[in-house]
Amino acid sequence: DADVTQTPRNRITKTGKRIMLECSQTKGHDRMYWYRQDPGLGLRLIYYSFDVKDINKGEISDGYSVSRQAQAKFSLSLESAIPNQTALYFCATSDSRTGEVQPQHFGDGTRLSIL
Amino acid sequence: GQNIDQPTEMTATEGAIVQINCTYQTSGFNGLFWYQQHAGEAPTFLSYNVLDGLEEKGRFSSFLSRSKGYSYLLLKELQMKDSASYLCAVMDSNYQLIWGAGTKLIIKP
Numbered sequence: 001d002a003d004v005t006q007t008p009r010n011r012i013t014k015t016g017k018r019i020m021l022e023c024s025q026t027k028g029h030d031r032m033y034w035y036r037q038d039p040g041l042g043l044r045l046i047y048y049s050f051d052v053k054d055i056n057k058g059e060i061s062d063g064y065s066v067s068r069q070a071q072a073k074f075s076l077s078l079e080s081a082i083p084n085q086t087a088l089y090f091c092a093t094s095d096s097r098t099g100e101v102q103p104q105h106f107g108d109g110t111r112l113s114i115l
Numbered sequence: 116g117q118n119i120d121q122p123t124e125m126t127a128t129e130g131a132i133v134q135i136n137c138t139y140q141t142s143g144f145n146g147l148f149w150y151q152q153h154a155g156e157a158p159t160f161l162s163y164n165v166l167d168g169l170e171e172k173g174r175f176s177s178f179l180s181r182s183k184g185y186s187y188l189l190l191k192e193l194q195m196k197d198s199a200s201y202l203c204a205v206m207d208s209n210y211q212l213i214w215g216a217g218t219k220l221i222i223k224p
Contacts, residue, residue, distance in 0.1 A: 004157075042119065042202070042214030043158070058211075090157065101146050101165065101206060106157035 003027045006091050006107035013081055014115050021076045021110050023091030031094045032074040033104065034058075034066060036087040043090065049074055050096070081114045088112075117141045119215035121203050126221045127193055135188045135201050135218045143208020149177050149188045150202040152217065158202055161188070190220075198222045 004025045013019055023032065031050050035043040045058030047066040055066060063085060067075045078085055088111050092104040118140045127133040139147070146165035150158040164170055164179035164186060176189040188201055200217040207213055 040123075040216055042216045043204075043212075044214075045211065048211075088155075101163070101210075103148060103160040103163060104212065105160070108157050109155075111155075 004091060004093055004105055004107035006089075006110050008110060009108065010111045012113045012115065015082055017081050017114075019078045019081050019112070021089055021091075021112070023074045023076070023107055025072050025091075025093045025107075027093055027095070027105060028071075029093035029095045029105070030071065031096055032068065033092040033094075034064075034074070034076045035090045035092065036060070036085075037090060037109075038087050046076065083114045086112060086114045117205075117207065117213045119203055119205060119213055121201075121215040121218045123216070124219045124221065126223060127190075129193055129195060129222055129224050131193050132189065132191050133193060133220065135190070135203075135220065137186045137188070137203035137215060139184050139186070139203070139205045139213075139215075141205045141207045141213055144181060145206040145208070145210055147177075147179055147186050148204045148206070148212065149175075149186075150204065151199050152202055153199045161201075193222050195222050195224070 007022045033048045034046040044060050049068045065077045090109050091107040094104045095102045121137045149161040152158040162177040169178045174191045179186045200219045202217045203215040204212045
């Protein structure tokens with residue numbers, strides 16, 4: 001089983017719909033992130049959370065919201081989807097408990113298409 | 116502003132060596148990461164450099180020069196499975212990763 005699981009893997013929906021993307025992890029990491037990836041662009045940070053009570057906006061948070069329901073779960077919502085939110089979305093985790101910089105570990109991604 | 120530059124695409128031959136460069140300008144520096152991403156898949160961690168010099172890990176090596184804002188990823192004995200995008204990312208003063216757009220590496224037989 002994957003350590004970082006994203007659901008759904010693919011989603012096609014219509015403009016104006018509310019969508020939730022879910023991420024769960026079994027790595028025991030405290031930090032979780034949501035990114036989007038578009039062709040020709042680097043990964044862009046949407047939101048991040050350093051623990052259950054900590055939520056922070058990233059570079060491109062407009063039009064998105066998140067919920068950290070537990071240490072292992074971090075959900076991303078699009079309240080009213082628009083076509084330019086069509087992208088590949090990744091959830092990632094990292095561990096701050098060692099006190100040293102650690103790499104981020106990624107889920108398999110959700111391919112979202114908004115018509 | 117913060118900026119990470121890497122070539123868009125490179126082509127190399129199976130069995131050869133290729134060097135993928137990355138230059139950066141960021142607000143602060145807490146290390147540089149290289150990730151590999153096969154098409155449609157998740158990025159996977161390859162290497163981390165925070166001090167100047169070369170880090171070797173099997174067929175892959177990564178070099179950092181902080182004074183020049185420069186890094187490279189060196190891949191030796193190229194295999195067809197190395198065909199992928201290679202992402203350079205810098206951790207800035209806020210411990211956030213700033214990502215380059217990635218270099219698509221095409222390996223030819």
